[in-house]
Amino acid sequence: MTREEVQIQLTEIFRKVFKKPDLVLSDELTAKDVKGWDSLNHINLIVATEKSFKIKFTTKEIQGLPNVGKLIDVIHAKITSIAQK
Amino acid sequence: MDFKIEFFNKYAEGYKVNKSYTIDKDSYSKFLDLFKDTSSIHTNIEYAKEKGFKDIIIHGSMLTGYLSNFTGTFFPGDRSFTQSVEVQFKAPIYVNDVIKIECELTQMVESVGVLILDFLIYNETQNYLSAVAKIQTGIL
Numbered sequence: 001m002t003r004e005e006v007q008i009q010l011t012e013i014f015r016k017v018f019k020k021p022d023l024v025l026s027d028e029l030t031a032k033d034v035k036g037w038d039s040l041n042h043i044n045l046i047v048a049t050e051k052s053f054k055i056k057f058t059t060k061e062i063q064g065l066p067n068v069g070k071l072i073d074v075i076h077a078k079i080t081s082i083a084q085k
Numbered sequence: 086m087d088f089k090i091e092f093f094n095k096y097a098e099g100y101k102v103n104k105s106y107t108i109d110k111d112s113y114s115k116f117l118d119l120f121k122d123t124s125s126i127h128t129n130i131e132y133a134k135e136k137g138f139k140d141i142i143i144h145g146s147m148l149t150g151y152l153s154n155f156t157g158t159f160f161p162g163d164r165s166f167t168q169s170v171e172v173q174f175k176a177p178i179y180v181n182d183v184i185k186i187e188c189e190l191t192q193m194v195e196s197v198g199v200l201i202l203d204f205l206i207y208n209e210t211q212n213y214l215s216a217v218a219k220i221q222t223g224i225l
Contacts, residue, residue, distance in 0.1 A: 040168060042197075043168065043194075043223070046196060046197045046199075047201065047221065050192070050194055051192060056194075056195065058195075058196055061196065062197070
C-alpha cells in the first residue's frame, strides 16, 4: 500500500468519525483545524484506524503526533513492515 | 502492576463471557417510578395485548441498565467506563423474563485503553434474541 493509498483510506475514516463527508486531509492538518476533534473523537479515530488498517499502535507512537502527515507516516510504516514479514 | 496493563495482558480479542439476569417486577416498578415513562405499551396490559404482545413490555432503556451493570461490575468490571452505546431492540422482554447477556471482546485498542464489546441479549424465557448492542468502554 502506498502512502497515497493510506491517505485515501484514512480520509474516509476521518469523514466518518467527524461526520464531515467533504473533509480533505493534508499533511499539515491538526486537531485545531477540525471542528469536533476532541479527546473522545481522538480515541474514536484511533479505534477506527486500527480496525480499518488491521494494525496496532503503541501508546508511544500516537502520543504527541504533531499532524495528520505524521499519522499517515506511522500507519504507512506499520503496513510496510507487516507486508515485508 | 497497573490494572490497564494487566487487563490487556490477560485478555485477547475473541474472549467471550456471559451473565443472566431476571427482570423482576420490583426492579421494573422502580424503573417506572424513577423515569415515569408510563406510555401504554409499558403499563396497560390490554393495550399491549391488542398490539400483539403477551403482556406489557419492559422499556428498552431498562435493558441498557443491565448492560451497564454487566460492564461496570462484571466484565470488564470496576475500572471500566462507558464511552458509547449502540443498541438495537429486536423482540420484547416481559416482566419476570430471564435474559442472558453474551459479550464478545471484539477489539482491544491498548494505545488508548479502549475495548469494543459486542453483545447478544437472549430472552431465555421466550427463547429468542431480544437485542444486540455494541459498547465502547475505556479502561482506567
